Amino acid sequence: MRVPVSWLKEYVNLTLTPDELAYRLTMSGLEVEKIEHTGADWERDKLVVGEIVETKPHPNADRLTIALVNDGSSAEPKLCITGAPNIKPGMQHVKVPFARLGATIVDGHTDDGSTFVIKPAKLRGIASEGVLCSEKELGISADHSGIMLLDPRAPVGMPLVDWLGDTVLEIAILPNIARALSVTGVAREVAALTGEKLRYPQLTGEGTGPAIAGQIHVDKIHVEIADPDLCARYSAAIIRHVTIGPSPLWMQRRLTLAGMRPINNIVDITNYVMLELGQPLHAFDYDRLPLEQGRKQIVVRRARPGEQMRTLDGQLRTFTPDMLLITAGETPVAIGGIMGGEDTEVHGGTRTILLEAANFDFINNRRAAQLLRLPSEAAGRFGRGVDPELTIPALQRAGEFMRLYAGGAVDQGFADAYPGRKPPLTIPLTAREVQRLLGMDLSQAEIAALLRSLDFQVAEQGEVLLVTVPSFRLDVTIAADLVEEVGRVIGSDRLPATQLADELPPPHRDLLWEHEQAVKEILVGCGLQEIITYSMTTPEAEAKVYLDTPEAAGHSPAYIRLANPISSERTAMRRTLLNSMMENLALNLRYRQRITIFEVARVYLPEGGSGDGLPAEPARLGIALTGPRIPHDWSQGTAEAPPLDFFDLKGIVETLLTDRLHIQGVAFRSASHPSMHPGRCAELLIQDQVAGVLGEVHPLVAERYDIPGRVCLAEIRLDQVLPQVQTMHLYHTISRFPAVTQDIAVIVDDETAAAAVEQVIRETGSSLLRHVQLFDIYRGEQIPSGKKSLAYTLEFQADDRTLTEDEVATLRHQIVQTLAERLGASLRA
Amino acid sequence: MIEQLKALELESLDKLKAIDSLSDLDQWRVEVLGRKGSLALLLRGMGQLPAADRPAVGARANEVKNTLEAAYALAENGIKQQAIGQRLHQDQVDVTLPGRRPGSGRLHLSTQSLQEIGRIFATMGFQVWESPEVELDLFNFELLNIPPYHPARDMQDTFYTTNSDILLRTHTSPGQIRVMRRYAPEPIRVILPGKCYRFEQVTTRSDIQFYQVEGLAVGRHITLADLKGTIANFAIQMFGPGREVRFRYSYFPFTEPSVEADVDCIICGGKGCRLCKYSGWLEIMGAGMVHPTVLRNGGYDPDIYSGFAFGMGPGRISMLQHAIDDIRYILTSDLRFLEQF
Numbered sequence A: 001m002r003v004p005v006s007w008l009k010e011y012v013n014l015t016l017t018p019d020e021l022a023y024r025l026t027m028s029g030l031e032v033e034k035i036e037h038t039g040a041d042w043e044r045d046k047l048v049v050g051e052i053v054e055t056k057p058h059p060n061a062d063r064l065t066i067a068l069v070n071d072g073s074s075a076e077p078k079l080c081i082t083g084a085p086n087i088k089p090g091m092q093h094v095k096v097p098f099a100r101l102g103a104t105i106v107d108g109h110t111d112d113g114s115t116f117v118i119k120p121a122k123l124r125g126i127a128s129e130g131v132l133c134s135e136k137e138l139g140i141s142a143d144h145s146g147i148m149l150l151d152p153r154a155p156v157g158m159p160l161v162d163w164l165g166d167t168v169l170e171i172a173i174l175p176n177i178a179r180a181l182s183v184t185g186v187a188r189e190v191a192a193l194t195g196e197k198l199r200y201p202q203l204t205g206e207g208t209g210p211a212i213a214g215q216i217h218v219d220k221i222h223v224e225i226a227d228p229d230l231c232a233r234y235s236a237a238i239i240r241h242v243t244i245g246p247s248p249l250w251m252q253r254r255l256t257l258a259g260m261r262p263i264n265n266i267v268d269i270t271n272y273v274m275l276e277l278g279q280p281l282h283a284f285d286y287d288r289l290p291l292e293q294g295r296k297q298i299v300v301r302r303a304r305p306g307e308q309m310r311t312l313d314g315q316l317r318t319f320t321p322d323m324l325l326i327t328a329g330e331t332p333v334a335i336g337g338i339m340g341g342e343d344t345e346v347h348g349g350t351r352t353i354l355l356e357a358a359n360f361d362f363i364n365n366r367r368a369a370q371l372l373r374l375p376s377e378a379a380g381r382f383g384r385g386v387d388p389e390l391t392i393p394a395l396q397r398a399g400e401f402m403r404l405y406a407g408g409a410v411d412q413g414f415a416d417a418y419p420g421r422k423p424p425l426t427i428p429l430t431a432r433e434v435q436r437l438l439g440m441d442l443s444q445a446e447i448a449a450l451l452r453s454l455d456f457q458v459a460e461q462g463e464v465l466l467v468t469v470p471s472f473r474l475d476v477t478i479a480a481d482l483v484e485e486v487g488r489v490i491g492s493d494r495l496p497a498t499q500l501a502d503e504l505p506p507p508h509r510d511l512l513w514e515h516e517q518a519v520k521e522i523l524v525g526c527g528l529q530e531i532i533t534y535s536m537t538t539p540e541a542e543a544k545v546y547l548d549t550p551e552a553a554g555h556s557p558a559y560i561r562l563a564n565p566i567s568s569e570r571t572a573m574r575r576t577l578l579n580s581m582m583e584n585l586a587l588n589l590r591y592r593q594r595i596t597i598f599e600v601a602r603v604y605l606p607e608g609g610s611g612d613g614l615p616a617e618p619a620r621l622g623i624a625l626t627g628p629r630i631p632h633d634w635s636q637g638t639a640e641a642p643p644l645d646f647f648d649l650k651g652i653v654e655t656l657l658t659d660r661l662h663i664q665g666v667a668f669r670s671a672s673h674p675s676m677h678p679g680r681c682a683e684l685l686i687q688d689q690v691a692g693v694l695g696e697v698h699p700l701v702a703e704r705y706d707i708p709g710r711v712c713l714a715e716i717r718l719d720q721v722l723p724q725v726q727t728m729h730l731y732h733t734i735s736r737f738p739a740v741t742q743d744i745a746v747i748v749d750d751e752t753a754a755a756a757v758e759q760v761i762r763e764t765g766s767s768l769l770r771h772v773q774l775f776d777i778y779r780g781e782q783i784p785s786g787k788k789s790l791a792y793t794l795e796f797q798a799d800d801r802t803l804t805e806d807e808v809a810t811l812r813h814q815i816v817q818t819l820a821e822r823l824g825a826s827l828r829a
Numbered sequence B: 001m002i003e004q005l006k007a008l009e010l011e012s013l014d015k016l017k018a019i020d021s022l023s024d025l026d027q028w029r030v031e032v033l034g035r036k037g038s039l040a041l042l043l044r045g046m047g048q049l050p051a052a053d054r055p056a057v058g059a060r061a062n063e064v065k066n067t068l069e070a071a072y073a074l075a076e077n078g079i080k081q082q083a084i085g086q087r088l089h090q091d092q093v094d095v096t097l098p099g100r101r102p103g104s105g106r107l108h109l110s111t112q113s114l115q116e117i118g119r120i121f122a123t124m125g126f127q128v129w130e131s132p133e134v135e136l137d138l139f140n141f142e143l144l145n146i147p148p149y150h151p152a153r154d155m156q157d158t159f160y161t162t163n164s165d166i167l168l169r170t171h172t173s174p175g176q177i178r179v180m181r182r183y184a185p186e187p188i189r190v191i192l193p194g195k196c197y198r199f200e201q202v203t204t205r206s207d208i209q210f211y212q213v214e215g216l217a218v219g220r221h222i223t224l225a226d227l228k229g230t231i232a233n234f235a236i237q238m239f240g241p242g243r244e245v246r247f248r249y250s251y252f253p254f255t256e257p258s259v260e261a262d263v264d265c266i267i268c269g270g271k272g273c274r275l276c277k278y279s280g281w282l283e284i285m286g287a288g289m290v291h292p293t294v295l296r297n298g299g300y301d302p303d304i305y306s307g308f309a310f311g312m313g314p315g316r317i318s319m320l321q322h323a324i325d326d327i328r329y330i331l332t333s334d335l336r337f338l339e340q341f
């Protein structure tokens, strides 16, 4: 909302500079987003109000006109040459912006805002002594179609900045500032904030022509509201004998400053009154309203299914019964509070106006405007709520303007159907309530005075203030709203800052959240970088990470899909982190050779929801590794380090789950997975439940992301892992007695899993076997083909004694024997 | 014998002078001072001396032995010093070569600020509470005092799902209703962190996905002044001592009164600079007293209970802290960006 300060001054004395004013408004909830100064750079002595005293044709050029301009500096008028189409020989006593020699103005022939200094110049043999300026040359607008014409009242010779210069405040439009969507509305706020008095526009009588009336049938117009739930009030005036023409220049100027384009006197007046008072108006060509049953009538009703009308933007529109129409009974003539119809539009030959000032339900209005995709200036206001008491003042104001500036005659009285009249709202408020919410002590008298400054009526009844809400404060309905009014007029400086003194809530520690943070910290400790990626993806993008399409694999997963995606690359909520990790690797491999990353995020599974229609949102951990195992440094020379592989990934998972989170029952087993290398993929098991997958990515999948080389990828179901985290685990005594180490190498079948060998060793070794470490795997000479040798270091120790050699030898013998029995292992010689 | 001793001494010391390795030195020790060394051999002849001469010769022999042993120790020390000096010299490196970094990982910038915000509010008794990202319209809007087609919906452009009752939450505020319904009528102090989504053009200042941290306190004596004190406390802990907070009155449908909280500019301290667009203040969060309708929807009687709520973007806080001028970096997860924090 653009508010010219010069206009604001009409209704309230301004005791503050525009900057101070903007600050006060902003602090109190009307955020001034921008302060625009017009004419701030106009040189006072060089750009002035001039009067064209005489015009004549240029002797040497048909399209040029010579204008003699009085600029107030001397008796002798200045000679100007102009090619502007609106300055014609014979014109006299026209006020224009005049730029003297040496003035700086905007170049009218370029669009980059460049300026130049006016120098003495000859045009077709005649010397020019100044320039008549267009709006564009003054930097006011882009209009270079003619010389700007000034109000005839402008004093000759006055610095132009004093006549035309202005400051416009641009106020952010929040849903609750309907009250301030007008210049008088802002003026009311200013008056309350500065202690000044509001001067509301003088509203003159109701015309002198023949009487019209409301719902009672009279001969001129009959108004009926068939659906009062959507239209609280419909008022109308008839103005006869109007002549369509331009509106006065001062009005055009104000409209332009407020961001509206002047059109003609009738349209400009309706817009002006809307900006001034906040009431949207619509002008019908009265004579074009169809007769229904032999009379002119307005019926406000819901549309019939499929009913149609051409709106004044030329579009044929089709309506549904939840849209409100203004009709002449059968024929629609406007969409209530949104846009008028083309057939009844005011045009150059219009003689009689039916002027509508109505009030519509704001929710329904917004809904209809959205469904029709018709955001109009009127809908913008009705959609935020308009004071129903404004219709008659707006008709009075507009009628008077039409009388003055369109030659109209206003019929006496106004049609006024007002089925939605509401009694004024009275809210009880106590100083205690203000204290309870604001936390500061204010006297009852001060609260009453503050509210009165905002036009609330306040009656004091003992300790209770009975506050009556003015009709224009649609946003105030409860005591808390009044408390805000008090707070914002006082300002934030007076509000104390206190620390919470209220009772502390019972502790509800969110352990899962804490464990999730711990997971991140541990992975960071493993040298991984955390990433966060978009939750939105496409099913096609996710299919990329699986070698077989889901359809080929026999299942087609359900997705949470967006009804209004912002791009074709983000249409659904992801079900896996695998694709996100691969996409991120591909992105970063453009700049890096070695990448070790993880992400903790939710996935969205429609099938897992809890019944209210919402998906399950289980947490997942994604890990991806690629590149050399050891970061390269200068001391390695050109030697290539081996790549990160499955065991680097598994080591991270083991560190996380077993060593740091102390989760019991972690196991891995060979698995196949549609993203993974068939020989380098494992399922993670926790207490025999599958809790994730880890492996090296199948080369054909990696190729789809243009990733060469090995990629290690894991997705772990954190929602299953986190509840298993052991916050209490028992420590193991550190023995004071020496440990005995023994190496053994056993030969087993190639297919035998190392984990099986280790399990047998641990079980057989009993509690005296403290550590088992595989230190070598060997195939080749001395080992039969189809076999491998696994070499372990075993460490035995007791807590209460030094183990004897016999004890250790016995244990070792038992281990070898059990390995032979269970796995067919033989001791390597 | 005395002369022989003298000669042995001189000869041995002479030999010792020429020795420059530990192995030669050891050999010298064996040859001269060993059990079968030259000194021992010489002294073997002492038994044939007249008894009267023996004490003098013995004393002299001891002197020679001590002299030679001392010379040996001195030589050994010298050779060792020289050897160490040589080794140290060979070990010398160019200390300006790059260090070998252990390859530390890092938390994502957003996680870092989220955790910091969480720690700060924990000092004031706020605990973490999480709620769904895919939400019911009911919780995201209606129960927060934003009915369908209400103008406040324009403030938050929304991603809807193909089920029109379900959307991607536009803010963490639906968690307010969920946490109130869970704990009513207990007092509440929680922060609700999480991802939110807005149907907006991606620009340098807004992304379709972002983090928000909501705070909520509900109790019997909670005031707007408490909100101001709490935010001031946060600002000081987050941005350093001396920070000031001011409230600008504003509008949110789920709070009444509603405010925007500003902190004086962390760069210029209020004098005006590019970061604060010459206003001297930085907007850090929207806040207010929980609207009575929202309290009621959460199961609290607004005549007895009051509460405050605030919402901020850790992304915005990080941008302020690190002078980041493009919010889009935060979700590209470009390592060249993330590795700077």
Ligand SMILES: [Zn+2]
Pocket (backbone or CB within 6 Å): B265, B266, B267, B268, B269, B270, B271, B272, B273, B274, B275, B276, B277, B278, B280, B281
């Ligand atoms: Zn600054």
